[in-house]
Amino acid sequence: MTLRSYVIVRVLLTIPMVMLLLTFVFLMIRVLPGDPARLHFSQRVDPKALVLFRHELGLDKPLLTQYFDYLFGLLRGDFGKSMVDFTPISRQIFSAFPATLELALASTIIMVVVGVLLGTIAAHSYNTAEDHSIRIFGIATYALPVFFLGEVLIIMFGIFLHWFPPGGRMYPGIMPTGLSIGEKHYATGLYVLDSLLEGDLQKLYLSVRYLTLPSLALGIVMSGIFVRLTRTNMLETLQLDFVTAAKARGLKERTVIYGYALRNAFLPVLTMMGLQFAGLLAGAVLTETTFSWPGLGRYLVDRIGFRDYTAIQGVVVFFGLIVAAVSLVVDILYAYLDPRIRF
Amino acid sequence: MSNDATRKGIFIPFLRPITSLARRGLAGSAILVGAMMVVALALMTMISPWISPHDPIGINVGPILSPPSTQFPLGTNHLGQDMLSRVYSGGAIMFQVAILSVIICLAVGVPIGLFASYVGGYTDRLASLVMDSIYAFPGLVLAIAIAAMLGPGVVNIALSIAVVYVPSYFRIIRSQVLTIKELPYVEAAHMMGAKRLSILFSYILPNVVPSIVTVATLNFADAILTAAGLTFVGLGLPVSTPDWGWDLTYGRQLLTSGAWWVIAFPGLMIVLLAMGFTLLGEGLSELFNPRLQK
Numbered sequence: 107m108t109l110r111s112y113v114i115v116r117v118l119l120t121i122p123m124v125m126l127l128l129t130f131v132f133l134m135i136r137v138l139p140g141d142p143a144r145l146h147f148s149q150r151v152d153p154k155a156l157v158l159f160r161h162e163l164g165l166d167k168p169l170l171t172q173y174f175d176y177l178f179g180l181l182r183g184d185f186g187k188s189m190v191d192f193t194p195i196s197r198q199i200f201s202a203f204p205a206t207l208e209l210a211l212a213s214t215i216i217m218v219v220v221g222v223l224l225g226t227i228a229a230h231s232y233n234t235a236e237d238h239s240i241r242i243f244g245i246a247t248y249a250l251p252v253f254f255l256g257e258v259l260i261i262m263f264g265i266f267l268h269w270f271p272p273g274g275r276m277y278p279g280i281m282p283t284g285l286s287i288g289e290k291h292y293a294t295g296l297y298v299l300d301s302l303l304e305g306d307l308q309k310l311y312l313s314v315r316y317l318t319l320p321s322l323a324l325g326i327v328m329s330g331i332f333v334r335l336t337r338t339n340m341l342e343t344l345q346l347d348f349v350t351a352a353k354a355r356g357l358k359e360r361t362v363i364y365g366y367a368l369r370n371a372f373l374p375v376l377t378m379m380g381l382q383f384a385g386l387l388a389g390a391v392l393t394e395t396t397f398s399w400p401g402l403g404r405y406l407v408d409r410i411g412f413r414d415y416t417a418i419q420g421v422v423v424f425f426g427l428i429v430a431a432v433s434l435v436v437d438i439l440y441a442y443l444d445p446r447i448r449f
Numbered sequence: 450m451s452n453d454a455t456r457k458g459i460f461i462p463f464l465r466p467i468t469s470l471a472r473r474g475l476a477g478s479a480i481l482v483g484a485m486m487v488v489a490l491a492l493m494t495m496i497s498p499w500i501s502p503h504d505p506i507g508i509n510v511g512p513i514l515s516p517p518s519t520q521f522p523l524g525t526n527h528l529g530q531d532m533l534s535r536v537y538s539g540g541a542i543m544f545q546v547a548i549l550s551v552i553i554c555l556a557v558g559v560p561i562g563l564f565a566s567y568v569g570g571y572t573d574r575l576a577s578l579v580m581d582s583i584y585a586f587p588g589l590v591l592a593i594a595i596a597a598m599l600g601p602g603v604v605n606i607a608l609s610i611a612v613v614y615v616p617s618y619f620r621i622i623r624s625q626v627l628t629i630k631e632l633p634y635v636e637a638a639h640m641m642g643a644k645r646l647s648i649l650f651s652y653i654l655p656n657v658v659p660s661i662v663t664v665a666t667l668n669f670a671d672a673i674l675t676a677a678g679l680t681f682v683g684l685g686l687p688v689s690t691p692d693w694g695w696d697l698t699y700g701r702q703l704l705t706s707g708a709w710w711v712i713a714f715p716g717l718m719i720v721l722l723a724m725g726f727t728l729l730g731e732g733l734s735e736l737f738n739p740r741l742q743k
Contacts, residue, residue: 123582126578126579126582127586130583134594135594238475245727246720248724248727249720249726250720251677253678254716254720257716261707261709272704384585385587385588388587388590391593391682392678407682407683415598418597426586429585429586429587430585
């Protein structure tokens with residue numbers, strides 16, 4: 107199978123999965139509670155107001171019409187209206203997403219670096235106390251709720267040592283403007299990148315300081331699976347002939363492990379990064395809540411407090427679409443790097 | 450003589466699984482340590498009404514936000530509640546939610562996995578598509594959405610967790626059944642005229658049980674962490690129930706005052722319980738799958 111046909115097949119396989127998900131979320135919001143409009147109001151409400159409320163949100167239309175409105179809306183990037191103030195949810199989603207993306211990217215770096223490094227050390231020192239300790243670390247991270255680790259980090263480094271801010275994304279009143287060309291500013295919404303584009307080192311320092319604790323918490327919790335994966339792959343790779351040959355040629359142990367073996371054991375890590383992206387987003391919801399990080403997860407949790415079911419639906423759908431897109435890209439990248447999987 | 454018989458008849462068989470596990474290296478040790486952690490915490494929760502020094506939900510039993518002392522070994526929270534008593538009894542909700550969600554997962558995931566993969570064809574493809582769609586989705590986000598719709602309550606929380614984890618059961622059972630149904634002994638049973646249902650339950654299911662046990666054990670750990678996560682985002686049970694997740698959530702607001710003990714001990718309990726189940730699951734997985742034993 108050529109790469110092109112693989113991409114086509116993979117895209118075609120993604121479509122029914124996404125459709126199923128969209129349908130599931132649509133029905134969940136409308137069928138599970140019975141009437142989301144009535145549920146939204148905790149107290150009794152004037153029936154006339156309820157009729158107007160339903161009309162404003164389109165909840166009075168037949169279910170099938172609502173379904174197609176919802177699907178065509180999504181195609182236009184319309185995620186529906188908030189139950190609280192009837193504003194478009196997409197605006198909130200798109201403004202909060204860069205914060206989540208920045209947190210996810212920084213956490214990915216930490217989880218891969220910690221995971222691959224510890225996994226390599228464990229494989230190198232196979233069956234020693236060091237190896238066992240690293241394996242226990244892997245299991246412990248699996249059992250560690252990210253918000254608990256976050257709270258511990260806040261107490262230690264935010265409150266007692268004052269090394270990092272205990273929450274928030276940036277010092278109030280300061281926001282990196284991004285790249286400025288003439289009068290216009292082009293900002294990505296990723297504060298670290300925008301500070302760099304602006305060339306403001308003070309803002310860069312501040313944004314990294316705010317980003318450190320949340321991404322450490324999420325990155326460490328997610329690193330366990332990479333420790334295990336790298337360790338297993340390295341153990342297999344270290345037994346292969348080319349490693350023995352490299353050692354026989356008198357290359358240094360360090361060069362053989364980090365230069366030869368690790369490169370080979372890295373491909374499955376890439377696939378795992380794709381698989382873990384969903385977990386990363388789920389972890390981000392809790393991390394953002396812990397650190398008052400103004401991302402999508404925080405927005406979702408805020409909306410729960412307001413019983414804003416249409417907004418909850420919008421965020422859940424957006425998360426689903428992002429995960430589907432990322433796993434598609436990772437699979438295609440993997441097929442490009444390792445042609446064997448296309449056959 | 451009779452003493453010997455008693456020893457052989459009662460004590461040795463009782464101890465044999467433990468001693469044989471201890472001899473099975475890291476996997477055996479993981480199972481032993483994990484099981485001990487889970488049993489200890491379950492026992493602690495069960496006998497909590499008798500060992501708690503104070504009423505876990507009684508307010509002002511001590512001074513507000515008192516750090517650990519001889520009178521209150523784990524300190525008190527912002528309502529003056531004794532943290533030791535809350536730690537003793539706070540696991541009940543976790544256990545209830547986890548057990549219920551695992552039962553729902555078993556009741557739904559196992560039959561669907563068995564039937565769809567044994568029958569094959571369109572049934573299998575459709576079931577796989579549905580399960581893969583749920584599996585690919587960020588679990589906690591889905592659980593949050595369902596729990597937000599269903600409202601609070603042990604059953605509702607367990608249900609929202611179960612929806613997220615049913616695909617794990619389906620996938621593992623499917624992969625096993627696809628291999629087992631091609632084995633000669635299953636074909637032989639088929640040739641001898643055994644009915645499909647009896648093949649499924651008498652010949653295939655017993656071989657899938659070890660994998661189901663492993664997934665269920667790991668599912669316990671996931672269910673505990675997800676339940677704590679749901680409480681953390683405000684979808685837990687009412688305040689009147691002592692719960693480690695609740696203490697961890699509301700303790701967050703007290704962090705700026707430096708009251709570390711309010712979150713440290715409930716958090717540690719959640720970690721220990723989830724770790725106990727994880728060790729148990731990992732150990733079982735290595736024991737049943739020696740190829741992975743590295």
